[in-house]
Amino acid sequence: MSEYWLRFWGTRGSVATPGQGTVRYGGNTACVEVRYGTRVLVVDAGTGIRLLGNCLEQESVRRVDLLISHPHMDHLGGFPFFRPAYQAGVHMDIYLADTVQSGNGQHTVAEPFLKLMEAPHFPVIFRDLPADIRFHRLAPELRLGEMTVRTHAMNHPGGCSAFRLEYRGKVVVYMSDHEPWARALGPTPENLALDRAALEFTRGADVLIREAQYTSEEYPSRRGWGHGTYEDAVADALAAGVRKLTVFHHDPDHDDAFLDCQLAAIRRQLGQAPLEVTFAQEGERIELIG
Ligand SMILES: [Zn+2]
């Protein structure tokens, strides 16, 4: 086993899209497994987390860290089917921003999970899960063993956190649901500064996993939905000196043939530019340190 690698278990945005047309890029919603040393880090708990959990159970993994970008269903809905949560002796630390208010007006980071697993939505109550699960409010920076995780707030309805994962000199940035500020709200100096700060957050990344859901032609009719374009993702990655851009959070209405077509067009336009671009595929593994 290599020292630092990641694998995509869910690449789709918004809603799971199984079927013949999505076999290659995948139909499960957002979930990425990151391994470094002996540690297991999971980013987002979309429907892809179910099969990952089955693998972790087979490996008898006893400790898992879970980062949640935001509690929309395509990033959380797979959690009730994550087997390690049902195993006594598993220790799980869950990190997310404090965005949801409970009924009595109190904030609690656990709230999205408690609401997800209660009647009438689900037969098992969250508090009855046998694993030892602890919640943590996301800080601007946290240490998970030898890994440093930095967070950055993105533009998305209800908020969304991006993560910069640094381990032994290699950097992965996970920047899911995000609509560039200037595009969404106009090119004011404030919005342009926010876009520049987001770009700097990805500076020099070895791998940038960034959401891009629309073509530039599709975008105007979807402005304000909280998602961006291929064009902006590629331009920002080039400007930030990213080595590899992996486009993520594919639109449910974009099948494999459509995504192939978009990727080919991007690569043609890039020509000899120093940026590798791929579209994330379910099951794909990327090596950071061999
Ligand atoms: Zn999403």
Ligand SMILES: [Zn+2]
């Ligand atoms: Zn979202």
